[in-house]
Each structure stands twice: as C-alpha cells, then as structure tokens.
Amino acid sequence: EIVLTQSPGTLSLSPGERATLSCRASQSVSSSYLAWYQQKPGLAPRLLIYGSSSRATGIPDRFSGSGSGTDFTLTISRLEPEDFAVYFCQQFGSSPLYTFGQGTKLEIK
Amino acid sequence: EVQLVQSGAEVKKPGESLKISCKGSGYSFTNYWIGWVRQMPGKGLEWMGIIYPGDSDTRYSPSFQGQVTISADKSISTAYLQWSSLKASDTAMYYCASHIAVAGTFDYWGQGTLVTVSS
Numbered sequence: 001e002i003v004l005t006q007s008p009g010t011l012s013l014s015p016g017e018r019a020t021l022s023c024r025a026s027q028s029v030s031s032s033y034l035a036w037y038q039q040k041p042g043l044a045p046r047l048l049i050y051g052s053s054s055r056a057t058g059i060p061d062r063f064s065g066s067g068s069g070t071d072f073t074l075t076i077s078r079l080e081p082e083d084f085a086v087y088f089c090q091q092f093g094s095s096p097l098y099t100f101g102q103g104t105k106l107e108i109k
Numbered sequence: 110e111v112q113l114v115q116s117g118a119e120v121k122k123p124g125e126s127l128k129i130s131c132k133g134s135g136y137s138f139t140n141y142w143i144g145w146v147r148q149m150p151g152k153g154l155e156w157m158g159i160i161y162p163g164d165s166d167t168r169y170s171p172s173f174q175g176q177v178t179i180s181a182d183k184s185i186s187t188a189y190l191q192w193s194s195l196k197a198s199d200t201a202m203y204y205c206a207s208h209i210a211v212a213g214t215f216d217y218w219g220q221g222t223l224v225t226v227s228s
Binding site: 001032033035037039044045046047050051056057088090092093095096097098099100101102103 | 144146153154155156159168170171172204206210211212213214215216218219220221
C-alpha cells in the first residue's frame, strides 16, 4: 500500500514569501498521476496541479509543481493572502487506487 | 458548466441506514468515473471508492470495502453512497468528485454532505 507523507505539517510564512511544500511517496509514483489540491475552511478541495507540474484551469502561475519518482514539491512563488489554506497531494494508480497525503497547513506568520 | 450537487446534511442515530446523493450536470455523466472522499472533523482526505456510471463498475478502498455501498443511476445522473448501519465514527463530511478533464485526478468536486451520527 502506497503512503504519501507531506511535510511540514504546518508552515508559517508571511505574504510575499515563497512556500515550498513536500510530498514523499513510500514507493514510486507515476508523474502523470500526482496532483495537488488546496482546501480552504468550509469548502471542498480545489485542484491546483495535475501530472505533477501542470496547472489546472484558472490557477495562477505563482503555483508550480515539480518532482518525480517518490519526491514531489508544490511551490508558491509569492504568497498572496488568499493562499493560506491546507494543501494535499494525491496519487492515482498504486494500491489503493487513490491516496491522499495528510496535508500541510499553510498559515500566516 | 460542470456541477456536482450533493444532498443536504444528515443527522442520524447509530444503527440507522443512510443514502446520500451526488447529481452531476453539464457533462456526460455516464462516461466519467465519480468517486467519494471522506473528511473526518479536522482531518485529511480519504478516498472511499469510485464508480463508472456507464456500466456500474465499482472499486473500493480496502479501508471502506464492506462498510459502504456506492451506486449510480445514470438515468438521473446521480451517484450514491450508502450505509446500512451507521456508527458514530461515520461522522464526517463526504464529498463526491469526478475526473473529467484529467484522468486519475479529481478536477470537479461536490459541495460536500455533512453526516452526523449521534445518539
């Protein structure tokens, strides 16, 4: 069973700073099937990045994804106030079919 | 416009049964997988299972196999998640989500259905 481990659990930064979020898989994940989601309080998750590095429709270019194999990264180049939220990574393909990481909370410092 | 609209919040007692729904519109419901995701209070996302409405092919997470039933009625573009006997530990927000534009990724989400199980 594949496990996705996100780090850090909480990241405290200020608007304008750069955020780097990590997602590490217990076994290799296809880059085509690694995604990132943003979730704000009281709302459903929103797809940000798919295929490890492609931005979903309407996602600002300050969001970028990278990585391969077992190590993936979500980078937010310059934090805007609306970016403070919880971020989840997700893989498809390995048992179980879909797995989410436990999440990283990005909070205002 | 693609929309997934879920049924409203439910308050149930332990041992009761429940079926919640997710209605798709704005796309060909029959041709895309639709899944269910649990989020317990203050916790992360857990994939429960997924169904292909076209032929009702259903896959479950091992963690949820036998605990819930996923079904779909393609004639009314609606997917369902049901329990035969709820437990307090089923208290959570449940989301339906589909991957339409991107395979293996949940690009469209319902608004969530809050299920509260309490005696």
